[in-house]
Amino acid sequence: MARFIFITGGVVSSLGKGLAGAALASLLQARGFKVRLRKLDPYINVDPGTMNPYEHGECYVTDDGAETDLDLGHYERFTGVPSKQTDNVTTGRIYQTVIRKERRGDYLGGTVQVIPHITNAIKEFATANLEDEDFVLVEIGGTVGDIEGLPFLEAIRQLGYELGNNAVFIHLTLLPYIAAAKELKTKPTQHSVKELRSIGIQPDILLCRSEQPIPQGQRRKIGLFCNVPEEAVIQALDVRTIYEVPLSYHKEGFDEQVLKAFGIMDAPTPDLSKWENIVDRVLHPEGEVNIAVVGKYIELQDAYKSLTEALIHGGIANRVQVNINWVESERFEDADASPAAVLGDAHAILxxxxxxxxxxxxxxxxxxxxxxxxxxxxxxxxxxxxxxxEGCRNLAGMPNAGTSEFGHYDPNVVGLMTEWTRGNKTEVRTKDSDLGGTMRLGSYPCDLTPGSKVNEIYGVSHIDERHRHRFEVNIAYKDVLEKAGYKFSGLSPQGDLPEIVEIADHPWFIGVQFHPELKSKPFAPHPLFESFITAAVKQSRLV
Incomplete structure (x- = not known):
């Protein structure tokens, strides 16, 4: 039977529960255990697919087409375990499920209530669709004390009781440092644990974020007031790179305390050489490159979280430091605005x-x-x-080309997708379809043109990549663009959906319809990002 690790957070948000869960899972993996990670999100949206990136950051997409929380990106990058539709659920989806059952009459006329109907639905989600995992790590979004999180906390309280010795609770808190007093304060953590215990959850382990080392006396005090063994009060200090977190946690004995809480005393010693190599490459680069990312959500860089990490992974593969210059694309929209002043020192542009x-x-x-x-x-x-x-306007003699996403252009070389194939099923959409969950989502196959740049980069002729888009380049303009110098080097198996374009007479010019950043990992950088950074390194030697 799988053992469950429930991760909650207190004091303030954004402490890094997702990163903590991902790092712990990677440590358990390093000891030979099989893991799965899940996220329970208390917000009422059905999923983050329609949420503004400024509100929620990146929407992470899985192979099976789920639009999920960005923490699932951390899970995949640290463990390599592909996330699924069943690994992220929200209050909205839970209530949607329960209300549908009520409308069908599944509850036989009974009164539908938060307890037991909503909490049962949460428990069913947390424990369903498992295979032979040794550990299931379940992160509860938000902060203890948030009203919207109460049904989730009640659900895991019940699960903890039902699972008995197969459940462990970890609470992540903050120990603020008061510079004037030169002292770490434990009171916020005490109050957070008190709030958690009032719900009926006694944490087994406290993971304490801190900018300063936590003195032993302070750990003893926290343990005493929070009813946690002193050795189970783990300090989580800031590190130089997020990929150092597994090493830091292991040094502090975090994974050992988790295993001890389960009564596992004979686990194999973890092999952390993979993480040691990654950290060494990040901290000791042999050069640096400047990458300009020209986007529209740059005020909140979590909107491009997977992209940022994929660029870093490309740097890891090339053993160079990647300096990202975030450029607001609107600054180039004035008629007299020239990109040269901003992009002149860029070794590559994305x-x-x-x-x-x-x-x-x-x-x-x-x-x-x-x-x-x-x-x-x-x-x-x-x-x-x-x-x-841009190619249509400036190379192919179509100065008014555009996309139907913004209105009518002459011609619309990019248009709304209305029909496509997923496996043996035809997906159909219209401009009046709901926005949520109606895009071309998830992993789709692509055939690469033999001898093309992307064929060389991937080293194979067939790939599968994750998509998230509603508009598509019109295949009807393939011939005219190829005459102008573009090459359609990746197409859907049916040959009707352009997936990749490139320019052969260019050091490195590739456009892809999919999101390769979603599959990149520090220990397995995506081939396109590795090659892109290699091209940037070559460019840096020319300027």
Whole structure:
């Protein structure tokens, strides 16, 4: 039977529960255990698919097409275990499920209540669709004390009782440092644990975020007031790179205390050489490159979390430091604005995904600059579409080309997808469809053109990549664009959906309709990001 580890957070938000769970899971993996990670999100949205990136950060997409919380990206990057639709649930989805059952009459006319109906649905989600995992780590979003999180805390309280010795509770808190007093304060942690215990949950382990080392006396005090063994009060100090977290946690005995809480005393010693190598490459680079990311959500960099990490992974593969210059695309939209002043010191330029008209013309200018100045260019999703529009306007004699996402252009070389194939099923959408969950989502196959740049990079002729888009480049313009110098080097198996474009007469110019950043990992950098950073290194030697 799988053992469950429930991770809650207190004092303040953004302490890093997702990263803590991912790092702990990687340590358990390093000891030979099989793990799965899950996230319970208390917000009422059914999923983050329709949420503004400024509100929630990145929407992470799984192979099976789920739009999920960005923490699932941490889970995959640290463990390599592909997340599934069943690994993230929200209050909205839980209530949606229960209300549908009520409408069907599944409750036989009974009164539907938070307890037991909502809590039972949460418990069913947390324990369903498991295989032979040794440990299931379940993160509860939000902070203890939030009203919307109460049903989830009640559900895991019940699960803890039902699972008995097969459940452990970890509470992540903050120990603020008062500079004037030169002292770490334990009172917020005491109050947070008190709040948790009032719900009926006694944490087995406290993971305490701190900017300063926690004196032994303070740990003893926390343990005494929170009813936790002193050795189970684990300090979580800031580290130089997030990929150092597993090493730091192991040094503090975190994984050992978790195993001890389960009564496991004979676990194999973890093999951490993988993480030691990654950290060494991050902290001791042999050079550096400047990458300009021309986007529209740059004020909140969590909106591009997987992208940031994938670029770092490309740096790890090339043993270079990647300096990311976040550029607001709107700054190029004035008629007299020149990208050269901002992008002149960039060794490579990347235009990521996005939605909406704001900043689009600025992205097109960035594409043009990269193409004309022979600077390595990587366009992802919307960035590929803008590259195609730029090519149509400036190379193929279609100065009014555009996308139907913003209105009617002459011609619309990018248009709304209305029908596509997923496996043996035809998916159909219209412009009036709901926004949530209606895009081309999840992993789809792509055939690469033999001898193309991407064929060389991947080393195979068939790939599967994750998608999240509603608009698609129109295949009808393939011939005219290829005559102008573009090459459609990746197509869907049916040959009707352009997946990849490239320019052969360019150091490195590739646009992809999918999101390769979602599959990149520090110990297995995505081939496109590895190659992109290699091109940036070559460019750095030319300037």
């Amino acid at each position: 235009v990521p995904g996005g939605f909406g008209e704001r900043g689009a013309e600025g992205k097109i200018k960035a594409v043009q600059y990269a193409r004309e100045q022979k600077i390595p260019y990587f366009g992802i999703c919307f960035g590929m579409q803008m590259a195609v529009i």
